[in-house]
Amino acid sequence: MGLVPLLVEGDLEGTPLLGIEGDRRVVHSPRASDGLVGHYLREIGKIPLLTAAQEVEIGRRIEAGQIAMREALAGIPSAVRGLLEVGDRLRRGEIPAEEVILLPDGRDLEPRVLRKVVRALAHVRRLEAGRERGTRGPWYRRMAKILAGIPFTPTLIETIVAEVRRQREAGIGRAELAEALGRIAEHARAVRQAKRELTEANLRLVVSVAKRYASPTLPLLDLIQDGNLGLLKAVDRFQYRRGFKFSTYATWWIRQAITRALAEQSRTIRIPTHLVEARNRIARVHRDLAEELGREVLPEELAERTGVAAAKIRLILESFREPLSLETPIAQEATLADVLQDTSVEGPTAVVMAQDLTTRVQRALATLAPREQAILRLRFGFDGGSEHTLEEIGKRFAVTRERIRQLEGRALGKLRQPQLARNLRAFVGTETSRWDS
Template identity: 45%
Template sequence: MSPEHTGSKKGPDYPMGRLTSLERAMQMLGIASQAVIPDFPPDASGEDSVGAYLAQQGRLPLLTRVEEQQLAGQLVLGEKSAKKLIAHASSLSAEARERLTENIVLAATARDMLIDRNTRLVVSQARKFQNRGLPLLDLIQEGNLGLMTAVRRFDPDRGNRFSTYATWWIRQGISRTIAFQSRTIRIPVHLSEALGHLYSAFQELSQTLGREPTPKDLADHTGLTLKKINKYYAVLRMQPMSLDKPLDLDDPASDSLNDIIPDLAPSVQHETDQSALRQAVRKAFASLKASPQDKDILAYRFGLYDGIDHTLRQTGAKFKMTGENVRLIEKKLLDILRQPQYNLSPDYLD
């Protein structure tokens, strides 16, 4: 069945945000994405269109862990090659340019394969969010954006499955869209869109930096002026104002922060499988060679005692240290738990 029958499309589709060096190089070289992205027509019925789409994609075998790592490795090499090509395009020899271009082509193919082989994962996650105000087809399209974000950010050196990592981004993309679009927002459209973009940047930087970004961080990341960031920053995050305060001061009936901004999610790796992590780590925890305080910090962070996990910031406040210090202790202990004698799957130790 051709893509036209399923309403699918092929092309250089990238999630919102700055392009990676690989994506910029693909555009520069005229390399179009061949990943099959569903583009359902407005009058398409949910299950019929999804069924046809899955019938087409279902013929593709799922990736093994080894294949995921190989494809991700090609992406890493392609990103490095793209940076060299972009930075030194005018001074490269024909041979060097050809070699870098070959790496970029292989990376583009790897990117497409990671997307295509995980579209069934998007559909399965989207179905879990049905009956929450958005059609299934819309949920799938938002989930695919999350999948593409996962492809951009996946680090094969961490040793975990791509499908585990991608699940968080898929769910995050879907749930955020539900939070923003399933309500009637009585504030100017431009303001709600600005908050949505800034909120996305805030989440991404929080995960990248391991702390809450400053207005300058957001300005550097988004390309907006610091003055404009400061204009929205109080509305978006971390200013001493009531969450129930109307966003439009001239309209007491306008939505508040509680109405339009969903709770910040924990980090990508932390969210993917917390219950499995707690169960697995508990078994190895008793014999863990670490100081009592460090063990208490890890236990509090992941809720090993009471089942309630905490953010880096919350854990730092509890033990009177910075979130960065907590992250370093967490990394040190999880590196120990990765050793063979603890018999823990790398999927649980991200």
């Protein structure tokens, strides 16, 4: 119906929306945007709003469908193995929790909740180890109940199902696999339909929130696009059992999506979304710790509370520092570029010292026998060449590596004579250890 069919088949977050093609934002002229917005508003105005009872009914349908999908996965060995593998990666910290577990309030997965999920998956692993092929014994009911209680993200479930479809060996017979996949597809359609109803009934809410941020430089259509992404996240995370009206819950997600998009547009250098979210989490913990301790919080204390390494915390916070322009004035007629050293170019002093060092090294090597000179040049990469091992040099001279080591030691011993070493020691500084060994 006109502009309203925003959702495509599938309930992944980030589903293509009006005015968005994949990951590319469609740019409209002001006149075209006004026409599109007007048409869009007329179309969504035809969709009736939901009562609180209707929202609860839709929430129940979504919950029932998702639970049934997870229960059906228990009957497919390859799907269970896929979930267990993802759980192992989650436990090792290789993937963020939000990619595995649906977090209703958008905050970090609390350690106690993570431990509960890990224990549940460990129980599933024990049940999977005792699976009897083709049966529906007590193990299956226990496994189905456990998987039904873990709030996996829709994206993860769809990924697991897609992988099962691609595999030739799922661990069960073809007929049984087809039946299980058929049940999953049926429940997935029911979930998509329920989410679609909830989404379309709240499109006007997105417009009402987006209008607060509209300005001549911020087209309403762009704000609506960003807000619709937040609405989809709210639909995925809606928990009707808490008793809140959906609009109250969704407004937070819509506003967050819009403000995040505005923040990204305002930065000179775009910061990846996962870093923005990590920084926001660190900021929340920092605020709580500062109130608790009554002083400035150390990175090590943040690391202990968040579970993120202190070095990574410093890196994340450093990435949010605003860049300075080289044209920034620092004096009456001077800019920052005038006083910054170009570290990519050697200064005149370094060039002169390097030339002097090269001359002195060549003079020192000239005091050695030709074969000793050649061995040291190869061993230490003089003349701009690469360093060679004793074995490589031995092959070149048709002698053993031990013989090369002896010749190297004798040559270095000659160079350690006071009159020669004194001329080189000032240049190599702390690197003399290799020569003195």
